[in-house]
Amino acid sequence: MRLDTDPYLQHYADRVGGLSASAIRALFAVASRPEVVSFAGGMPFTAALDFDAVTDVVAQVLAEQGPTALQYGIGQGRPELREQLVEVMAHEGIPAHPDDLVVTAGGQQALELTATCFVDPGDIVLAEGPTYVGGLGALTSLQADVRHVPMDADGMQVDVLADRLDELAAQGRRAKYVYTIPNHQNPAGVSLSLPRRHRLVELAEQHDLVILEDNPYGLIDFEGEVRTSLRELAPERVVYVSTMSKTFAPGVRTGWVAAPAPIRDKLVLLREAADLCPAHFTQMVVERWLLTQPWTDQIETFRKTYRHRAEVMLDALAAHMPDGVTWNAPTGGLFVWVSVGAELDTADLLAKAIQQRVAYVPGDGFFADGSGRHHMRLNYSYPSPERIVEGIERLSALLVDERELARAVYGTASVPGDRDDPARATPDPA
Amino acid sequence: MPAPLHVAVLNGGSSLEREVSLTSGSRVTAALGDLGHHVTRLDVDARLVTRLVDLDVDVAFLALHGSTGEDGTIQSLLDLVGIPHTGPDALSSALAWDKPVAQGLYRRAGLAVPDHVVLSQAAFRDLGAAAAVTRVAEALGLPLVVKPAAGGSSLGLGFVEEVGALPAAIMGAFSFDDRVLIERHVTGTELAVTVFDGEPLPPVEISPRGAHYDFSARYTAGATEFHAPSRLPRDRNDAACETALAACAALGARDIVRVDMILEDDEHPTILEVDTGPGLTTTSLVPLAAQAAGVAFGDLCQRLLELALADPDDGAPTP
Numbered sequence: 183m184r185l186d187t188d189p190y191l192q193h194y195a196d197r198v199g200g201l202s203a204s205a206i207r208a209l210f211a212v213a214s215r216p217e218v219v220s221f222a223g224g225m226p227f228t229a230a231l232d233f234d235a236v237t238d239v240v241a242q243v244l245a246e247q248g249p250t251a252l253q254y255g256i257g258q259g260r261p262e263l264r265e266q267l268v269e270v271m272a273h274e275g276i277p278a279h280p281d282d283l284v285v286t287a288g289g290q291q292a293l294e295l296t297a298t299c300f301v302d303p304g305d306i307v308l309a310e311g312p313t314y315v316g317g318l319g320a321l322t323s324l325q326a327d328v329r330h331v332p333m334d335a336d337g338m339q340v341d342v343l344a345d346r347l348d349e350l351a352a353q354g355r356r357a358k359y360v361y362t363i364p365n366h367q368n369p370a371g372v373s374l375s376l377p378r379r380h381r382l383v384e385l386a387e388q389h390d391l392v393i394l395e396d397n398p399y400g401l402i403d404f405e406g407e408v409r410t411s412l413r414e415l416a417p418e419r420v421v422y423v424s425t426m427s428k429t430f431a432p433g434v435r436t437g438w439v440a441a442p443a444p445i446r447d448k449l450v451l452l453r454e455a456a457d458l459c460p461a462h463f464t465q466m467v468v469e470r471w472l473l474t475q476p477w478t479d480q481i482e483t484f485r486k487t488y489r490h491r492a493e494v495m496l497d498a499l500a501a502h503m504p505d506g507v508t509w510n511a512p513t514g515g516l517f518v519w520v521s522v523g524a525e526l527d528t529a530d531l532l533a534k535a536i537q538q539r540v541a542y543v544p545g546d547g548f549f550a551d552g553s554g555r556h557h558m559r560l561n562y563s564y565p566s567p568e569r570i571v572e573g574i575e576r577l578s579a580l581l582v583d584e585r586e587l588a589r590a591v592y593g594t595a596s597v598p599g600d601r602d603d604p605a606r607a608t609p610d611p612a
Numbered sequence: 613m614p615a616p617l618h619v620a621v622l623n624g625g626s627s628l629e630r631e632v633s634l635t636s637g638s639r640v641t642a643a644l645g646d647l648g649h650h651v652t653r654l655d656v657d658a659r660l661v662t663r664l665v666d667l668d669v670d671v672a673f674l675a676l677h678g679s680t681g682e683d684g685t686i687q688s689l690l691d692l693v694g695i696p697h698t699g700p701d702a703l704s705s706a707l708a709w710d711k712p713v714a715q716g717l718y719r720r721a722g723l724a725v726p727d728h729v730v731l732s733q734a735a736f737r738d739l740g741a742a743a744a745v746t747r748v749a750e751a752l753g754l755p756l757v758v759k760p761a762a763g764g765s766s767l768g769l770g771f772v773e774e775v776g777a778l779p780a781a782i783m784g785a786f787s788f789d790d791r792v793l794i795e796r797h798v799t800g801t802e803l804a805v806t807v808f809d810g811e812p813l814p815p816v817e818i819s820p821r822g823a824h825y826d827f828s829a830r831y832t833a834g835a836t837e838f839h840a841p842s843r844l845p846r847d848r849n850d851a852a853c854e855t856a857l858a859a860c861a862a863l864g865a866r867d868i869v870r871v872d873m874i875l876e877d878d879e880h881p882t883i884l885e886v887d888t889g890p891g892l893t894t895t896s897l898v899p900l901a902a903q904a905a906g907v908a909f910g911d912l913c914q915r916l917l918e919l920a921l922a923d924p925d926d927g928a929p930t931p
């Protein structure tokens with residue numbers, strides 16, 4: 183007899199076919215054990231929040247606006263909150279009007295809605311290589327054809343982008359949009375230089391292209407440096423996404439998108455179809471947080487905490503990593519991107535790392551095309567400085583040993599080339 | 613309803629197969645609870661022995677996969693504290709866990725295993741084994757299957773089509789174990805035969821919809837098609853069952869094991885491995901075999917408890 187482990191198989195949509203169990207995800211189940219120092223997450227250090235203030239805010243919302251807070255709201259999000267979010271954008275010098283904004287369940291929902299708005303199966307989307315896993319997830323679940331543009335210390339290589347766009351035009355094809363994280367990119371940890379921002383916008387004009395600008399980390403610059411946003415340069419071409427996840431807390435699931443009016447209207451309709459409206463209660467918590475609390479001080483606390491942790495991580499890397507392992511020195515954000523050399527495969531190595539009680543995200547997760555296997559992403563925002571040192575010591579010992587083993591195993595045989603690995607172009611020590 | 617027992621379902625732990633184990637454990641916990649047992653589900657960690665002793669359980673149900681759960685470690689420990697456990701004893705578990713040793717035992721018992729070579733990290737580090745790698749391909753022929761010498765769930769598994777890809781596959785398997793097992797690639801129908809209380813259940817035929825029976829083919833519902841008994845002629849199914857019983861005997865394994873094999877050219881049973889802590893998830897082979905035999909999952913679990921309680925006491929340390 184035939185035994186079906188999934189009797190619903192005939193009923194699924196085509197795009198669900200690609201969703202499957204993964205060994206890497208199963209390994210992360212071990213990485214979350216307390217004895218493992220995990221650099222794998224992307225979690226902000228929420229313990230640095232002023233919890234007295236948060237408690238007050240939540241209590242006030244319930245005491246003063248309880249029935250409204252627990253009611254449905256409108257799909258675009260509360261106008262009062264959108265006004266506050268415009269203030270947050272202004273803090274980064276980004277112009278916007280509350281009408282331009284749609285409040286979303288984190289930046290992630292904005293990425294998903296944007297993808298749904300633009301992508302049919304097989305459509306081309308250009309993205310940095312490497313790029314944010316969640317952004318990729320939104321695209322691949324819609325069967326987008328994601329093509330990567332390599333990066334260096336100045337962010338996306340826009341000259342390569344120009345070539346790609348020309349090639350596509352020559353084939354009579356076009357990209358639906360370019361997805362970029364211009365500030366303290368996740369995972370590469372670099373920012374797009376100003377000249378490249380101008381060039382990117384120029385290319386968008388030239389090729390009639392939409393840009394998806396994803397900016398969760400703009401305010402998490404260690405020195406408080408503010409960079410010119412793409413939205414500022416070309417408001418009519420840019421779908422701008424940001425979030426309160428890194429400046430306040432991911433648990434409130436509050437992000438937003440600012441888009442030209444026709445796109446904004448589509449996004450509102452799509453979001454209403456998806457989940458009616460953003461959670462009213464958390465919108466009101468965020469709104470009151472921004473209205474009544476010194477929220478910029480809180481951001482300052484996060485910045486200082488992360489700057490310190492990044493320094494600790496960089497010092498530990500410099501002290502312990504073997505020659506041939508390289509990384510970038512972040513000036514903001516939450517991540518260090520490490521290159522381990524062509525003879526090691528970070529996806530293969532994860533199991534051993536976890537057995538030695540340290541975890542990271544293998545680089546291939548940040549590519550749609552399987553490259554990135556000689557890279558890893560390390561997070562420093564969540565583990566304590568002591569744990570960071572401990573974890574980097576373990577990771578370094580592992581890499582020292584593995585490189586020795588690789589030399590012994592490969593002998594005189596050639597190491598599988600990473601010549602074709604676009605990740606190779608990603609930043610080396612800045 | 614059976615007489616209610618206090619059962620500790622042991623699952624999780626820090627083995628690389630933690631997640632699969634938690635899935636097995638949650639299913640077993642629910643099934644035993646439905647039967648009226650008092651079930652305590654334990655994620656195994658450094659407090660395990662103290663907790664087991666304090667809880668004063670009647671029996672431990674092992675839903676552990678991977679090292680410490682399947683290699684005899686937990687079995688010895690439970691023997692020591694006098695708690696009966698499901699599945700084979702410590703020695704059989706340790707023998708089966710070490711694939712090269714187990715393959716030697718099957719071969720001695722006159723059973724076929726894939727031709728293979730075992731290489732340790734030390735062979736490369738200290739003895740220059742790299743210079744002999746091309747010989748592996750010459751001796752066994754391509755394609756090759758590279759795997760860690762111990763461990764399950766297809767973790768660290770590599771299929772090598774050309775000799776140049778061998779070192780990278782070896783490195784990949786070394787992430788899971790100090791030794792790699794390099795095998796000749798056997799073609800034919802893949803079968804898993806569960807031996808339950810000394811009797812074979814119907815052989816389950818495994819045909820993955822993708823290229824290989826890898827991690828995702830194992831744990832994504834619908835990714836693999838199963839038939840039990842297999843669609844092969846009856847005498848082939850019988851031969852598979854005989855091989856399974858013989859492998860089980862070679863290990864001296866009791867209560868339950870799963871014997872994985874490929875019928876080479878759909879004819880000759882070739883043993884890949886014997887699993888002494890087989891998965892019990894909804895996509896796992898043992899529950900599917902039980903289903904084909906008309907044994908409900910709860911009854912399977914209940915019988916395993918009864919067998920555990922009837923097992924001889926291995927606990928008394930030998931003087």
Ligand SMILES: Nc1ncnc2c1ncn2[C@@H]1O[C@H](COP(=O)(O)OP(=O)(O)OP(=O)(O)O)[C@@H](O)[C@H]1O
Nearest residue numbers: 726757763764765766767795796797798825884887
């Ligand atoms: N020598 C071989 N020839 C052909 N296919 C093989 C060979 N060895 C393994 N395979 C394939 O790879 C799969 C996994 O191999 P193996 O049984 O060694 O893995 P495992 O990790 O021990 O699995 P388990 O979870 O059952 O313990 C097999 O189910 C089979 O499909």
Ligand SMILES: Cc1ncc(COP(=O)(O)O)c(C=O)c1O
Nearest residue numbers: 224288289290314368425427437
């Ligand atoms: C680049 C990028 N975009 C979007 C998000 C989504 O975050 P959230 O949905 O919490 O706003 C993240 C989170 O890590 C991110 O790194």
